Amino acid sequence: MNRFLTIVNKLLIYHGQNLTYTKVVTGAYDVETGSPSITKTNYSKKLYPKHFIANNYNYPALIGKETCMFYLANDSLGFTPGLNDEITYNSKTYAVQSYQEHVANGEIVLYRIIAAKI
Numbered sequence: 001m002n003r004f005l006t007i008v009n010k011l012l013i014y015h016g017q018n019l020t021y022t023k024v025v026t027g028a029y030d031v032e033t034g035s036p037s038i039t040k041t042n043y044s045k046k047l048y049p050k051h052f053i054a055n056n057y058n059y060p061a062l063i064g065k066e067t068c069m070f071y072l073a074n075d076s077l078g079f080t081p082g083l084n085d086e087i088t089y090n091s092k093t094y095a096v097q098s099y100q101e102h103v104a105n106g107e108i109v110l111y112r113i114i115a116a117k118i
Contacts, residue, residue, distance in 0.1 A: 004104035008073045016046040021072070022086040023079045040086075043079065047072050047113075049089050059114060061097075066117035068094055074101075074108045081111050086118070093118045 020042050027037035048071040054062035070087055085096040094115035102110040 002105045002107055002109060005073065005075060005107070005109040008110050009075055012046045012048055012071070012073050016048045016071075017089075018044055019047045019049070019070075020088040021045050021047070021079075021081075022088070023082070024085050026084075041079070043077075045072060045077070047087070047089075059097075062114070062116050066092075068115055068117075070094075070113040070115060072111040072113060074111060081113055087113070087115055 021044075023041045023043065025039045025041075027039060029036050050069045050071075052058075052067055052069055054060065054065065054067050056063070059067070068087075068089065070089075072081065081096060081099045083096055083098070087094045087096070095118050097114050097116050099111050099113045101108045102112065
């Protein structure tokens, strides 16, 4: 096992919170409803939330929105984070706006997810 992933997992155990990550998959267009079919799958994962204030230098598109940065370990996830996925934190739902992969020893060990309140 990647020792960096082990360190990330240990830190998330101590400092993270169990949150609901919802993977949103948009399917084919449904003629009867006039919209695409959407499938949502919930995962309970340990994430570290960190609120931040967007400004002109970091994330100007999110100015004036309630934003949160989440850290997620890539340990047996069962999914890959994607845009428009949802994270439920403190009974508020945040939509994923962007994410970054952090690689150590040739594998992804951590995702940094930027999300805005829906």
